[in-house]
Amino acid sequence: MLQAFGLMLALVLVVIAATLFFAWRYRATGKALHQPDWDRSLAVEIVTWGIPALIIAILGTMVWNKTHALDPYKPLPGAPPLVVQAIALDWKWLFIYPEQGIATVNEVALPVGRPVTFRLTSEVAMNSFMIPALGGQIYAMAGMETRLNLRADTPGRSEGRNMQFSGGGFAAQTFAALALPEQEFDDWVTKARSTGTALNAASFAKLSKPSVADPVRYYGTVPVDFFAKRIAAHGGMSHHSGNEAGH
Amino acid sequence: MDEPTILLGRLGMQALPFYSWVALCGALVTVGCGLGFLALVTWLGRWRDLWSGWLTSLDHKRIGIMYVILALIMLIRGFVDAIMMRLQQALSYSSEGYLPPEHFEQIFSSHGTIMIFFMAMPFVTGLMNFVVPLQIGARDVAFPAVNAISFWLTAAGAGLMLISLVIGKFSTAGWTGYPPYSEVRFTPGVGVDYWIWSIMISGVGTTLTGINFIVTILRKRAPGMTLMRMPMFVWTTLCASILIVFAFPALTVSTAMLALDRTLGLHFFTIDSGGNAMNYMNLFWIWGHPEVYILILPAFGIFSEVVATFSSKRLYGYTSLVYATAVIALLSFTVWLHHFFTMGASANVNAIFGIATMIIAVPTGVKVFDWMFTMYRGRIRFEPPMAFTVGFMCLFVIGGMTGVLLAIPPINYSTHNTTFLVAHFHNMVIPGALFGYVAGYMYWFPKAFGFRLDRTWGLRAFWFWAVGFTLAFMPLYVTGLLGMPRRMSSYANPAWHPWLILAFLGACLIFLGIVSLGMQLWVSIRDRARLTDATGDPWDGRTLEWSTSSPPPAWNFDTVPLVAERDTFHAAKQAAQPMPHQPADSFDMPKNSVSGILIGLGGFWVGFGAIWYIWWLAAAGLGLIAATMIGRSFAEHTEMRVTPGETGDVT
Numbered sequence: 001m002l003q004a005f006g007l008m009l010a011l012v013l014v015v016i017a018a019t020l021f022f023a024w025r026y027r028a029t030g031k032a033l034h035q036p037d038w039d040r041s042l043a044v045e046i047v048t049w050g051i052p053a054l055i056i057a058i059l060g061t062m063v064w065n066k067t068h069a070l071d072p073y074k075p076l077p078g079a080p081p082l083v084v085q086a087i088a089l090d091w092k093w094l095f096i097y098p099e100q101g102i103a104t105v106n107e108v109a110l111p112v113g114r115p116v117t118f119r120l121t122s123e124v125a126m127n128s129f130m131i132p133a134l135g136g137q138i139y140a141m142a143g144m145e146t147r148l149n150l151r152a153d154t155p156g157r158s159e160g161r162n163m164q165f166s167g168g169g170f171a172a173q174t175f176a177a178l179a180l181p182e183q184e185f186d187d188w189v190t191k192a193r194s195t196g197t198a199l200n201a202a203s204f205a206k207l208s209k210p211s212v213a214d215p216v217r218y219y220g221t222v223p224v225d226f227f228a229k230r231i232a233a234h235g236g237m238s239h240h241s242g243n244e245a246g247h
Numbered sequence: 248m249d250e251p252t253i254l255l256g257r258l259g260m261q262a263l264p265f266y267s268w269v270a271l272c273g274a275l276v277t278v279g280c281g282l283g284f285l286a287l288v289t290w291l292g293r294w295r296d297l298w299s300g301w302l303t304s305l306d307h308k309r310i311g312i313m314y315v316i317l318a319l320i321m322l323i324r325g326f327v328d329a330i331m332m333r334l335q336q337a338l339s340y341s342s343e344g345y346l347p348p349e350h351f352e353q354i355f356s357s358h359g360t361i362m363i364f365f366m367a368m369p370f371v372t373g374l375m376n377f378v379v380p381l382q383i384g385a386r387d388v389a390f391p392a393v394n395a396i397s398f399w400l401t402a403a404g405a406g407l408m409l410i411s412l413v414i415g416k417f418s419t420a421g422w423t424g425y426p427p428y429s430e431v432r433f434t435p436g437v438g439v440d441y442w443i444w445s446i447m448i449s450g451v452g453t454t455l456t457g458i459n460f461i462v463t464i465l466r467k468r469a470p471g472m473t474l475m476r477m478p479m480f481v482w483t484t485l486c487a488s489i490l491i492v493f494a495f496p497a498l499t500v501s502t503a504m505l506a507l508d509r510t511l512g513l514h515f516f517t518i519d520s521g522g523n524a525m526n527y528m529n530l531f532w533i534w535g536h537p538e539v540y541i542l543i544l545p546a547f548g549i550f551s552e553v554v555a556t557f558s559s560k561r562l563y564g565y566t567s568l569v570y571a572t573a574v575i576a577l578l579s580f581t582v583w584l585h586h587f588f589t590m591g592a593s594a595n596v597n598a599i600f601g602i603a604t605m606i607i608a609v610p611t612g613v614k615v616f617d618w619m620f621t622m623y624r625g626r627i628r629f630e631p632p633m634a635f636t637v638g639f640m641c642l643f644v645i646g647g648m649t650g651v652l653l654a655i656p657p658i659n660y661s662t663h664n665t666t667f668l669v670a671h672f673h674n675m676v677i678p679g680a681l682f683g684y685v686a687g688y689m690y691w692f693p694k695a696f697g698f699r700l701d702r703t704w705g706l707r708a709f710w711f712w713a714v715g716f717t718l719a720f721m722p723l724y725v726t727g728l729l730g731m732p733r734r735m736s737s738y739a740n741p742a743w744h745p746w747l748i749l750a751f752l753g754a755c756l757i758f759l760g761i762v763s764l765g766m767q768l769w770v771s772i773r774d775r776a777r778l779t780d781a782t783g784d785p786w787d788g789r790t791l792e793w794s795t796s797s798p799p800p801a802w803n804f805d806t807v808p809l810v811a812e813r814d815t816f817h818a819a820k821q822a823a824q825p826m827p828h829q830p831a832d833s834f835d836m837p838k839n840s841v842s843g844i845l846i847g848l849g850g851f852w853v854g855f856g857a858i859w860y861i862w863w864l865a866a867a868g869l870g871l872i873a874a875t876m877i878g879r880s881f882a883e884h885t886e887m888r889v890t891p892g893e894t895g896d897v898t
Contacts, residue, residue: 005652008648008651009648011612012645012647012648015616015640015644016641016644018619019619019622019637019640019641022622023622023629023637026558026622026623027626027627028559028626028627028629032624034624034625035624036560038560038561038624039561039562039563039564039565039621040563040564040566041620044564044616045567047616048564048567048613048616048617048620049609049613051612052608052609053609056609059605059651059655060602060605060606062655063598063601063605063655063656064598066656066657067594067597067598067601068594068595070657071593071594071597072660073591074594124427124433124518125428125518126425126427126428128589128663128664130661132730135661136657136659136661136663137589137661137663137664138591139587139590139591141525141590142427143518143519143523146590147591161732163663163664163732164664165421165428165732165733165734166428168352170734170735171735171736171737233519234518234519235522
């Protein structure tokens with residue numbers, strides 16, 4: 001993609017330079033040739049249509065290939081992905097780990113090297129989920145499920161956030177994204193399970209109230225199919241959790 | 248909130264802006280300017296002139312000038328919003344800044360709405376109105392009364408926009424008004440309703456303008472002006488008008504559906520009961536993307552006129568430019584999905600829309616080359632319109648490049664919703680559209696008023712705008728690449744802060760650009776004797792509008808010009824011949840009509856009533872519109888006979 005950028009930048013610089021050069025060279029106070037009736041040239045036409053068309057043909061091919069190669073819905077190679085379900089709330093994120101049976105607020109942990117499939121939905125206005133250090137963004141919408149496949153290759157801590165304006169607490173709607181080595185990830189799960197309370201209708205109703213900059217919170221137990229039921233509550237259907245078949 | 252009452256709906260004392268001193272100041276300035284204008288007209292004793300010369304006039308030139316005045320007023324209002332946002336983000340690193348989040352949200356929403364719907368649209372429509380009939384050798388548009396209705400509906404929308412600052416609050420949902428956030432569950436106040444009704448009412452006016460100009464251009468050209476002899480600005484207006492007619496209904500429908508959701512509790516776009524907000528985004532952008540070209544194609548037309556005139560040369564590649572314009576118009580309907588690549592569509596869909604988007608860069612690139620080759624072997628005079636054109640060519644290509652980058656879905660996943668996107672579309676609409684309108688304003692001003700605008704202040708305006716734009720928006724590309732989302736009222740990332748201070752300084756330079764525009768107007772009116780143009784052709788123009796007097800008579804041409812080639816007027820000057828024309832004759836011109844202003848007033852009542860649930864007022868507005876339409880259709884003697892040259896000119 002860097003070559004594509006270079007190609008365009010070269011053309012743009014040529015155009016800017018030529019525009020400024022022509023503007024100076026053919027100034028009225030200058031002595032340059034004046035051909036007031038010259039208004040067509042087949043050779044120039046071929047170049048002016050041809051060069052942009054050629055660049056776009058090259059870029060277009062690249063777009064086709066890269067869009068498929070980097071499709072956020074495409075599972076990443078490697079071990080079977082860890083599934084994390086993310087629910088956007090006003091103005092925080094709830095993460096559910098169905099395999100581990102835990103849930104967290106405003107903190108998500110990823111085991112280093114293992115692909116992760118995020119399944120996204122929203123309880124509120126449209127959000128856009130992004131961990132800039134790991135990849136791009138995908139919208140989260142109520143009653144619908146979208147997906148994003150990511151993988152952390154090095155351990156570290158970064159910030160994820162909602163990118164789509166969704167009301168008063170939007171600016172502070174961030175979460176911590178922890179990329180942890182296998183063992184530390186397991187410890188983190190254990191910590192969440194042991195220190196957390198239960199995620200259920202009552203605690204979820206409390207959590208759903210609009211709030212800004214919530215502290216990290218853990219839920220040690222999560223009802224089965226909680227995520228699918230939240231989508232169904234808004235009239236939608238979830239692809240069945242844990243199963244990567246559909247698309 | 249209290250239960251709505253019959254008399255005042257949900258309007259009450261709480262609607263007054265005592266919640267914040269910034270909003271209160273804005274309201275006082277708005278009310279003060281309005282009252283000041285009324286007082287001035289009264290003091291000068293000019294109500295009769297204003298009424299019969301302007302408010303009820305069906306003269307396309309007067310209507311065009313009123314559109315441009317509206318646009319310039321709204322430009323100031325939209326710019327105040329802009330510089331307040333820039334100041335907020337320059338100050339709000341690790342702090343609240345000086346604006347509470349909700350106020351900041353209203354400002355970014357009103358800034359976008361005003362600049363697109365009530366600055367750019369009236370500006371371009373005003374120039375189309377003033378110039379197109381003159382350029383095609385016509386004495387008026389096809390439907391003069393409809394033209395006035397279009398203007399007054401736009402003014403009604405702008406009026407709702409302005410009054411939202413005084414009574415109630417404006418939307419916080421951004422200029423795109425995305426549901427479900429814009430549904431009552433998340434935004435229960437009147438703000439989104441102000442947004443809906445102001446753009447819906449003005450949008451109806453715009454649709455009528457589109458119809459009017461298609462018919463005008465296809466039916467009212469002077470004898471001999473074939474399609475391929477039309478000036479480029481007429482071509483681009485034709486293509487933009489076709490886009491208006493096909494695109495604006497999508498906006499009207501999507502906002503009407505949102506209004507039904509909000510007002511009657513339907514569920515088109517809600518998050519429950521079967522609503523689906525994705526439908527709104529598709530509908531909105533099926534209008535929204537062509538809208539970009541509705542704004543920019545006529546600006547391309549202006550650049551084409553300006554570059555040929557000030558290069559003293561025929562426009563290079565006319566045929567290519569016509570086809571490029573038509574191709575852009577067609578393709579503009581095939582790319583709307585690139586506004587939401589991140590919605591989760593499949594790679595096939597995203598790739599196809601990405602490639603379709605890039606293809607638009609080809610005809611656009613051709614246009615830039617054609618303007619370059621018009622300058623080649625020309626004799627270029629650097630009057631302000633030409634300065635804006637050269638500035639446009641240099642800055643616009645940068646925006647074109649970032650547009651192609653955004654059209655690559657894998658890049659878009661990371662840059663979408665960031666200030667990179669904000670920088671990109673400002674890079675298109677400021678150098679691309681606004682520079683064109685300002686160039687057109689300075690280019691055709693002497694035609695409208697008989698004297699030129701001051702050159703020095705014009706060039707100062709150009710430099711402040713060009714440097715100010717660069718300084719204000721190049722930093723936003725950087726912060727976007729650093730991951731800064733748009734619409735942040737405050738932030739904690741130290742890396743963004745210096746760039747946002749630079750962007751604020753850029754906005755200050757743009758402020759000086761606006762001041763220069765005001766100074767230019769003031770100095771030119773003061774020195775109009777020095778700047779007078781008695782020839783009607785101050786720039787050595789090439790097209791028909793320069794063949795008549797400045798300002799032209801109400802009927803534009805005493806005798807209808809005969810067209811034999813593209814630059815007929817220029818050819819006549821070269822041959823030292825008078826412009827060929829038809830024999831003198833008598834003809835009908837429309838008389839003044841109150842129908843436009845009455846329908847505009849009715850539209851305002853409908854909007855205000857629907858926003859505040861004052862249903863009797865909305866019904867009265869509809870009644871006024873219906874009565875005016877019925878009354879107008881029974882009116883006889885709507886025209887008067889004109890015989891140019893006779894005593895008093897009108898018989």
